Amino acid sequence: MMGHSHALSGVVGWMAIVPLVQGTEILGVRFDLGPGEIIAGSFVCAGAALLPDLDHKSATITQTYGVVTKTLGALLNWLFGGHRNGTHSFLFALIMGVLTQALALWSDMAVQVFVFLLTGIALNGLGFGMDKNRTAAEVINAMGTAGIVLALYTSGVDYSWMGLAVAFGCLLHFAGDMATEMGVPLLWPASKYRFGKNMGFKTDGPIERKVITPLLTIAIVLYSIYLFPWAEMLPEA
């Protein structure tokens, strides 16, 4: 799957799961999500849905923060045995979830930085004006990212669900890759079996372009109408 499809699936996945987890407790995390948490979670999940492709040199995410993401990508590629190997396994999702949850428990500031990075990755993945003028695109992306993170920060978003959202984003990535013809070694390193190989549609083929991407976009619009208390946000008459 292409980067933007993964990023979109992260937003849709988070919005779809919010009504299901709202008011429940999972692994000690109480889900009491307001509009701020829903928006923050969408960006975190969209960014996380791109993390597994950090193992690929030319992936959108690896290019996002220049030398920083390239070095991180090379490291992960080495640790997890090359492209679409260990970074596409349950083990990777678990490690990412645990690491980011530890980060969230450790420092409020660290979480803000991480949310900033993931939001930048998400916007980049969604193709926020990437094409023609790279410098302008990067400036727009950085400003958009900063604005979003600052708005979330001032509204006092609670990030106790961080690790679960990141792990969930990774799982959405695997689902996306399994829906294309390339299999995913979910049980790596125990087994190299690739789930979903030779099934599904072509990456960046007509189905992904003309069906999947538009459907994901429509889903985001519909979920936004459904999830947010628009009427309450209007100024009182």
Ligand SMILES: [Zn+2]
């Ligand atoms: Zn992938």
